[in-house]
Every structure is written in C-alpha cells, then in structure tokens.
Amino acid sequence: MLTLISTIIIMKKIKYSLLKAIDITGLTFLAPVVRLCYGEEPQVQFKKIGQWIIVPLIAVFIALFVIYDGFIVDTFKTKSGKLPTSSKIYSSYKSIDQLHDDEIAKEKAYNLSGEERVEELKVVEEKITSAEKSLEEASKAVEDQTLVSKAETAKDVAPIQAEYDELKESVKAASAARDVEMKLLAESITPGDEAAAQKLLGLVRADDAQDTLDKEKRNLTKEKINLILTKKSPALQKRKAEETYFSERLAFLKTYKTLLSTQNKSLIIDEKKEKIATYEKELASLSGADALKKAKSIVNQESVISKKEESEYAGSKTIWYQVKRSVLCVFTGFFLGSFLAIPIGIFCGLNKTFMAMMTPFIAIFKPVSPIVWLPIILILVMGAFPNPDKHPFMEFLGELPLLGVYKINPAFIASAITVALCSLWATMANTALGVASIDKDHMNVARVLKLGFFARLTKIIIPSSLPLIFAGLRISLGVGWMVLIAAELLSSSEGIGKFVFDEFNNGSSDSLAKMVVVVFIVGIIGLILDRIMVIFQRLVSFEGAPATI
Amino acid sequence: MSFLELKDVDVSFGPPSNRVDILKDINLSVEENEFVAIIGFSGSGKSTLMNLLSGLQLPSNGSSSFKGKAIKEPGPELGIMFQNYSLLPWLSVGDNVKLAIDRVFPKLSKTEVHEKMLHYVKMVKLDHAVDKKPHELSGGMRQRASLSRTLSLDPEVLLLDEPLSALDALTRSELQDQILNIWESDKRTVVMITNDVDEAVLMADRIVPLTMGPGATLSKEFVVNMPRPRNRHTLNDEPEFMRLKSEITAFMLGLNKESKEMKSDIKVAMPDVQPRDFSLPIAAPRFSHLQSKHISPNAN
Known part of the structure; x- marks a missing residue:
C-alpha cells in the first residue's frame, strides 16, 4: 500500500517535471501527450494532439508527397533532368551519410597495424569477392532489362513508325503528282499569257504550302516516336541504380583494401625500417663516397619515417564534419560578436551621450550585407597571417585538444568575424533597450543602498536586462x-556552405538532391540553436520582465 | 534643531514656462524616536514628500536636513520602504534582504550575513518563504519582505510610504501590529504615509494632514495622546480615539470639500440628454458603474 502511494507521488512528480521541461523548451505540442499518458481529460488531449501533432504531420505529408512529388517535380526541369523526388532526396541523404561512415572506416584502416590489419584484410577480401559477384549479377540484370526495355520500346514504336512510313509514302506520291501537274502547265503556257502565268504561280504557292503542312505533320509523328524512345523505363533505371550502388561499394572496398595493404601507415613504416636495416648492413661494407651516400640515404629514410608517423589519413571532408565545423564557426563568431555587443549595449543604455556617439556607426554598419564584409575581412585576415601554416597562432590553434581536428585557418576566422559583424546588432540594440528600460524603482533601491557603479552593474542592471539581452542573443x-x-x-571555408558550393560546381545528377538535403540539415540545426537560446532566455527571465517577440 | 526637518520646502515639476507646484511651503520637523503619520488623499503629493525625506528627490526651494545636515542623496540611514515593494524580481526574498545587509555591513562573513538575514525575515514572520521569488508571494508577503529589507538596513529613520495600502483588511491589521511591535521593541524614528485615519490614530504619536494638491502643504497637526501599547480591540471604546478619529475625518472631508469648491467654478458643459422612455427594457443592462463616473458632475 505504502509503496503504491509513494509510486503515485513519484509519478506525479515526474509528470510535473516533464511538463515543466516541455514548457521551458517551448515544445508545447508534447504536453498533451504527457497529459494523455497520465489519463488527464483524454478528450481534450486528443483534440490538442490532433491539432498540434496530426494536422502538422498531414500538412507536411501533403506538401511533400502530393504537391511536391505530384506536381512540382513534373513541372520544372533542370539541366540534369527532373527535380529530385522526395524518395531520391532521402536516398541522397543516405549516400551522404554512407560517405561519412566510409571515411571513418578508411581512416581506421589507415591506422590499423599488426595482427588486426591482417585479419581485417582477410575480411575485406571476402567482401570484395562477394561484392564483385553482386556487381556482376547487377550488370547482367541491367543487360537483361535493357533488352526487355528495348523490345518494349520497339513494340510501342512499331505502330507509330508504320503510321509515319505510310504518311511519308502518301506525301511523296502526292508531291510527285503535283510536280507533274505543274510541269504540264508550265509547258503549255505560251509567252505573254498572263492568266496562265498567274495560274502557275498559284499552283506553285499551293504546292509549297502543302509541303510545309506535310512536313509539320511528319515532324509531329516523329516527335511522338522520339518521346517513346527517350522515355526511361523505371524498371531499367532501378536496375541501373542497383548497379551503380554495387560498383560504388566495390570501389570503396578496393580503396579500403589498399589502405589496409599498400597504403597502410604501419606497413609503409615497416617497409622503410627494413630498408634502413639493409642499408645499414650495406653501409658496413662500403667506404668513401659510397659510404657517405648510403649514410645520407639512411638519414633520409629516417626522416621519412618520422613524418609518416605524424601523418594522418587525409580523406575527403564529409557532411557531418562540415556540419560540426560550421557550428563551431557560428559559435566562434557569435561569442566574438556578443563580447563586443553586450558591453557597448550596456554603455549605450546607461549613457545617452554614448548612445548618440554610437548611433551613426550602428545606423551605417547594421544594414551592410555579409557578402560585402567577407571579402574585406578575408583580405585583412590573410594580411594578418601571410603564412598561415607557419604562424604561431595558427599552430597553437591546430594543437588545441578538441578544436585541432577542425583545422582553423584564415578562411574560418574571416567567416567567424563576418558572422560576428552581422549578428552583433540585434544583441546590441536589445541590450541597450534592456538597460535603458530598467524599472525606476529598482534604480531607486540601488540609490538607497548606495551601490557603486560596479555593484549596480552586476546586482541590478545586468540581471534586470538579462531577459532582453538573451532575446537579442537569440536573434x-x-x-x-x-x-x-x-x-x-x-570564403570556401570547410563547412556546410562549402558543401553546397562543391555540389553546385560538381553538377552531377544527384547534386540537386544533396543540396536539398542540406536545406533540411541547415533548417534543423537552426531550429536546435534557436531552441537552446529559448531555454536560456526562459531561465534568466523573471516575472514581469520586459520581452520582445 | 530637530532630528529630521523640512523647512519652507517647495517641489515643482515641468519647464519654467509651465511649472506645476506639487508641494508648497512644507514645514515638518520630526523628533528622534517619534512616530509621525502623514495623512492625505491620493494624488496630493505624499510620495513626493517621502522622496524628499529619503533624499531620492531634492527640494526646488527650501531645505531638508537630517541630524542638522542637509540631505543631498539617499542612503541606508534613511530607510525608505517603497509603496510598490520594489523587490528585485530575480532574487529570492532572502537574497533581496542579503543585498541590503551586504551593503550596510560589508565586513560580515557569509554565515553572519545569512544569520542576520534570517533574523530580519523572522521579524516579519516570513521565514517560511526565504527561498521564494517575489512573484510567488502574495501582496502582503511582498510588503513584509520589503519591510524586512528596509529594517535590515538598520536605518535611523524608517520612512514607510503607504506600506499597507495594497492589502486587504485582515492582512493590514496583522502587519500594523507587526510594525508597531518592531517599533516598540526597537525604538527609532518613523515617518509613515497613509490614507487611513484609523491606522494613523492607532499607530502614530502625531498626525499631520497634507492638503489637496496641486501646491499641497502640511496643515495643522493632531497629537495623539494615548498610552501605548494600544489595543486595537478596545480602542473603539476609548473616547480619545473616537474624538481624534472624528476630528481628523471631519478635517479631511473639509479639505476635500474645500478643494471641490475651489474647482467648482470650472463648469463642465453637460450634454442636454433626456430619456425618451422610462420603462425598462426587457433584459435591462446595468449602467450603474457608468453613471457614477459620467453623469454626476460633482463626483471626485
């Protein structure tokens, strides 16, 4: 009995903390689900779930599968064919994701050594044989399907072709008949007979018009045939996609194998070491210039080994790496901007003269587009780091524990500064507003307590304007x-923007689908960032706090 | 020279061309450990008077002095308790009080500050709500938290600006007793603003009425010669209490009437509206609240 009561109490507590968490994060559409789980007014909850979960899902479904797949895809054409359907976009996402996994596997293979490497090599060889087999099967399926499709197409084309031939024949015959008629008339004309000449002219005109008409008719039928011929059979395309998939897998497995064997780090180092050992043996038996040469090549090999040991696998950058680098870059810029904006905003709010002083700068720089800032800043940053690989600051950044992998370069710094310059205005304006609109009573409290400037700042001004500051930070x-x-x-700084640009330049058939995938990735990350800021904003808010939006 | 003094003080607002006098010719002197109540109608400039005493506002003319020195800026020795609580909403009750203690006793250690805070919070019987934020409290609790913060400043003069105006009758009497208890156990100078005659007579040694604004001034004072502690339950039977109450009430009402007469020469043109039909409509809407505002010309 007692345990039952205590469980009920705990369940209730969980419920309220769940609801509170939902409220703070602003994910209010989840609240009716929680309430329903606790059996609270099921009818009301069902209504709310319908309104806030099912209706939006239906809207997404209709937009994606009915409007987009049904109409928009068929209406618009691009250089590389139709717009990608939603299923194609999804498979593009899969392939982007697969690429990421592959790169990780490759890196692992490159660093693998000893017994493990041998084992893995065996596994891969088995995989390659099976993949080759699958590829062969797929290719055969494509061939078969090609034949089938060709036969089908021929069958479809045959009646129209017959119609076309018939048309051609009849037109030819009619044209010949007209020619004969015209020739006869021309021969029968006596010079000076104007009426007859006019009649001939009329006949020739009619013939020309008839020819054009016939030609159009013929072209129309020809187009029909071409349409059937160019139509891609869906079955064939499916087989071809399978073939491409298997050939891509095989290509990956083969690279994977080379990374385990000929290009493997430990293997290369071992080889060099062996070489050094033989050189050393040879050195013992040499003298004079030959000995010097040998000794030099030993040292040379040693330096190669030490470089190789430090080296890392240099694969292509995958989407998740780029996403992480973009998030790092946006936060770098965001913090940089906020460190400028908050103090300036506070002084603007405190002092009207300072505000007046800052107004021209704010008014002029605020509307400047990032596209204008970036080249200027890129030039400035490149000027500051003329030789970035050797610059001590860059080397320091490269050796940082968690950030080192993201290879911070001038392009990254320029992007971050551009982000800072474009984003700091909202924070500055909101901070100034927050500080300027502090409750007069609270300032009176500060006066009665005779708080100094610093205490006033930390105890009254900042806490009171925090909700507005965070609203600005969110924007x-x-x-x-x-x-x-x-x-x-x-700036082609490695990140999501670069991924899009690479795909744009790449121009392969699935580039567009990959860019659409990026749209969703960017949107979802933006949403998450916004939610994080909303949570902070709610945590620093107090009752009756001024708020925007 | 008295403890706290206002001498020929004027307070006016606005540009020179259109200056409005809020207070005029204010003369007030408060002795040490005296409890003075200032009573007046709303809008007569009571809060301005309080700001003058606390140093939040400086007089346009005349002088304000505390212990013989001119009041130039506010400070903890003139502990004002604001009318609208003025608790910092992002701090808990305890932290609000601690903020004050930290300023007045900067040398105390953390535990000492905490103990002192508990002492003052207990004084107003709010120790159960130390960790609550102001918005989680009722009006009366906020008022008490504000009082506790003011007391924690250990002020030489306690300036209470309508401390009980926003409270219901029950909470009000409870808090009145608390203030009186605190004052009686730990004597200090108190200036309290109120609009309640009963409250003033119950609590104060001296009651000074403030005339109607604009250009409000202090008028003749009433001295309350009743023994302390005063018992609110038997107070109604005391002839002195009844006499003072009726005298002050009559005086205040007289003030009100006087001010209305002063205004009565301003005639507002009323529209000549006559009802066509006196019978009630079927579902008669009630316009009583509108009538009291718009139709009677002399209301307020």
Whole structure:
C-alpha cells in the first residue's frame, strides 16, 4: 500500500517535471501527450494532439508527397533532368551519410597495424569477392532489362513508325503528282499569257504550302516516336541504380583494401625500417663516397619515417564534419560578436551621450550585407597571417585538444568575424533597450543602498536586462547561422556552405538532391540553436520582465 | 534643531514656462524616536514628500536636513520602504534582504550575513518563504519582505510610504501590529504615509494632514495622546480615539470639500440628454458603474 502511494507521488512528480521541461523548451505540442499518458481529460488531449501533432504531420505529408512529388517535380526541369523526388532526396541523404561512415572506416584502416590489419584484410577480401559477384549479377540484370526495355520500346514504336512510313509514302506520291501537274502547265503556257502565268504561280504557292503542312505533320509523328524512345523505363533505371550502388561499394572496398595493404601507415613504416636495416648492413661494407651516400640515404629514410608517423589519413571532408565545423564557426563568431555587443549595449543604455556617439556607426554598419564584409575581412585576415601554416597562432590553434581536428585557418576566422559583424546588432540594440528600460524603482533601491557603479552593474542592471539581452542573443544566433552559410560559400571555408558550393560546381545528377538535403540539415540545426537560446532566455527571465517577440 | 526637518520646502515639476507646484511651503520637523503619520488623499503629493525625506528627490526651494545636515542623496540611514515593494524580481526574498545587509555591513562573513538575514525575515514572520521569488508571494508577503529589507538596513529613520495600502483588511491589521511591535521593541524614528485615519490614530504619536494638491502643504497637526501599547480591540471604546478619529475625518472631508469648491467654478458643459422612455427594457443592462463616473458632475 505504502509503496503504491509513494509510486503515485513519484509519478506525479515526474509528470510535473516533464511538463515543466516541455514548457521551458517551448515544445508545447508534447504536453498533451504527457497529459494523455497520465489519463488527464483524454478528450481534450486528443483534440490538442490532433491539432498540434496530426494536422502538422498531414500538412507536411501533403506538401511533400502530393504537391511536391505530384506536381512540382513534373513541372520544372533542370539541366540534369527532373527535380529530385522526395524518395531520391532521402536516398541522397543516405549516400551522404554512407560517405561519412566510409571515411571513418578508411581512416581506421589507415591506422590499423599488426595482427588486426591482417585479419581485417582477410575480411575485406571476402567482401570484395562477394561484392564483385553482386556487381556482376547487377550488370547482367541491367543487360537483361535493357533488352526487355528495348523490345518494349520497339513494340510501342512499331505502330507509330508504320503510321509515319505510310504518311511519308502518301506525301511523296502526292508531291510527285503535283510536280507533274505543274510541269504540264508550265509547258503549255505560251509567252505573254498572263492568266496562265498567274495560274502557275498559284499552283506553285499551293504546292509549297502543302509541303510545309506535310512536313509539320511528319515532324509531329516523329516527335511522338522520339518521346517513346527517350522515355526511361523505371524498371531499367532501378536496375541501373542497383548497379551503380554495387560498383560504388566495390570501389570503396578496393580503396579500403589498399589502405589496409599498400597504403597502410604501419606497413609503409615497416617497409622503410627494413630498408634502413639493409642499408645499414650495406653501409658496413662500403667506404668513401659510397659510404657517405648510403649514410645520407639512411638519414633520409629516417626522416621519412618520422613524418609518416605524424601523418594522418587525409580523406575527403564529409557532411557531418562540415556540419560540426560550421557550428563551431557560428559559435566562434557569435561569442566574438556578443563580447563586443553586450558591453557597448550596456554603455549605450546607461549613457545617452554614448548612445548618440554610437548611433551613426550602428545606423551605417547594421544594414551592410555579409557578402560585402567577407571579402574585406578575408583580405585583412590573410594580411594578418601571410603564412598561415607557419604562424604561431595558427599552430597553437591546430594543437588545441578538441578544436585541432577542425583545422582553423584564415578562411574560418574571416567567416567567424563576418558572422560576428552581422549578428552583433540585434544583441546590441536589445541590450541597450534592456538597460535603458530598467524599472525606476529598482534604480531607486540601488540609490538607497548606495551601490557603486560596479555593484549596480552586476546586482541590478545586468540581471534586470538579462531577459532582453538573451532575446537579442537569440536573434543574433539565428542571423549568424544564416550569414555563416553564405560566408563559407564565399570564403570556401570547410563547412556546410562549402558543401553546397562543391555540389553546385560538381553538377552531377544527384547534386540537386544533396543540396536539398542540406536545406533540411541547415533548417534543423537552426531550429536546435534557436531552441537552446529559448531555454536560456526562459531561465534568466523573471516575472514581469520586459520581452520582445 | 530637530532630528529630521523640512523647512519652507517647495517641489515643482515641468519647464519654467509651465511649472506645476506639487508641494508648497512644507514645514515638518520630526523628533528622534517619534512616530509621525502623514495623512492625505491620493494624488496630493505624499510620495513626493517621502522622496524628499529619503533624499531620492531634492527640494526646488527650501531645505531638508537630517541630524542638522542637509540631505543631498539617499542612503541606508534613511530607510525608505517603497509603496510598490520594489523587490528585485530575480532574487529570492532572502537574497533581496542579503543585498541590503551586504551593503550596510560589508565586513560580515557569509554565515553572519545569512544569520542576520534570517533574523530580519523572522521579524516579519516570513521565514517560511526565504527561498521564494517575489512573484510567488502574495501582496502582503511582498510588503513584509520589503519591510524586512528596509529594517535590515538598520536605518535611523524608517520612512514607510503607504506600506499597507495594497492589502486587504485582515492582512493590514496583522502587519500594523507587526510594525508597531518592531517599533516598540526597537525604538527609532518613523515617518509613515497613509490614507487611513484609523491606522494613523492607532499607530502614530502625531498626525499631520497634507492638503489637496496641486501646491499641497502640511496643515495643522493632531497629537495623539494615548498610552501605548494600544489595543486595537478596545480602542473603539476609548473616547480619545473616537474624538481624534472624528476630528481628523471631519478635517479631511473639509479639505476635500474645500478643494471641490475651489474647482467648482470650472463648469463642465453637460450634454442636454433626456430619456425618451422610462420603462425598462426587457433584459435591462446595468449602467450603474457608468453613471457614477459620467453623469454626476460633482463626483471626485
């Protein structure tokens, strides 16, 4: 009995903390689900679930599968064919994700050594044989399907072709008959007979018109045939996609194998070591210039080994790596901007003269587009780091424990500064507003307590304006995230923007689908960033706090 | 020279061309450990008077002095308790009080500050709500938290600006007793603003009425010669209490009437509206609240 009561109490506590968490994160559509789980007014909850979960899902479904797949895909054409359907977009996502897994596997293979490497090599060889087999099967299926499709197409084309031939024949015959008629008339004309000449002219005109008409008719039928011929059979395309998939897998497995064997780090080092050992043996038996040469090549080999030991697998950058680098870049810029914006905003709010002093700068720089900032900043940053690989600051950044892998370079710094410059205005304006609109009573409290400037700042001004500051930070982060993608695209700083640009330049058949995938990735990350800021904003808010939006 | 003094003080607002006098010719002197109540109608400039005493506002003319020195800026020795609580909403009750203690006793250690805070919070019987934020409290509790913060400043003068105006009758009497208890156990100078005659007579040594604004001034004072502690339950039977109450009430009402007469020469043109039909509509809507506002010309 007692345990039952205590469980009920705990369950209730969980319920309220769940609801509170939902409220703080602003994910209010989850609240009716929680309430329903606790059996609270099921009818009301069902209604709310219908309204806030099912209706949006239906809307997404209709937009994606009915409007987009049904109409838009068929209406618009691009250079590389139709727009990607939703299933194609999803498979593009899969392939992007697969690429990421492959790169990780490759890196692992490159660093594998000893017994493990041998084992893995065996596994891979088995996989390669089976993959070759699958590829062969797939290719055969494609061939078969090609034949079938060709036969089908021929069957479809045959009646129209017959119609076309018939048309051609009849037109030819009619044209010949007209020619004969015209010739006869021309021969029968006596010079000076105007009426007869006019009649001939009329006949020739009619013949020309008839020819054009016939030609059009013929072309129309020809087009029909071409349409059937160019139509891609869905079955064949499916087989071809399978074939491509298997050939891609096989290509990956083969690279994987080379990374385990000929290009493997430990293997190469071992080889060099062996070489050194033989050289050393040879050195013992040499003298004079030959000995010096040998000794030099030993030292040379040794330096190669030490370089190889430090080296890392240099694969292509995958989407998740780029996403992480973009998020790092946006936060770098965001913090940089906030460190400037909050103090300036506070002084603007405190002092009207300072505000007046800052107004021209704010008014002029605020509307400047990131596209203008970026090249200027890129030039400045490149000027500051003329030789970035050797610069001590860059080397320091490269050796940082968690950030080292992201290879911070001038392009990254320029992107971050652009983000900072474009995003700091919202924070600055909101901070100034928050500080300027502090409750007069609270300032009176500060006066009665005779708080000094610093105590006033930390005890009254900042806590009181925090809700508005965080509202500004939230807007800034949103702006920064939008700006960043453009900045990365322009500066080709490794990140989501670069991924989009690479795909744009790549122009392969699935580039467009991959870019659409990026749309969703960017959107979802932006949403998460916004939610994080909302949580912070709610945590620093107090009852009766001033708020925007 | 008295303890706290206002001498020929004027307070006016606005640009020179359109200056409005809020207070005029204010003369007030408060002795040490005296409990003075200032009573007046709303809008007569009571809060401005309080700001003058606390140093939050400086007089346009005349002088304000505390212990013989001119009041130039607010400080903890003139502990004002604001009318609208003025608790910092992002701090708990305890932290609000601690903020004050930290300023006045900067040398105390953390535990000492905490103990002192508990002492003052207990004084107003709010120790169960130390960790609550102001918005989680009722109006009366907020008022008490504000009082506790003011007391924690250990002020030489306690300036209470309508401390009980926002409270219901029950909470009000409870808090009145608390203030009186605190004052009686730990004597200090108190200036309290109120609009309640009963409250003023119950609590104060001296009651000074403030005339109607604009250009409000202090008028003749009433001295309350009743023994302390005063018992609110038997107070109604005391002839002195009844006499003072009726005298002050009559005086205040007289003030009100006087001010209305002063205004009565301003005639507002009323529209000549006559009802066409006196019979009630079927579902008669009630317009009583509108009538009291718009139709009677002399209301307020």
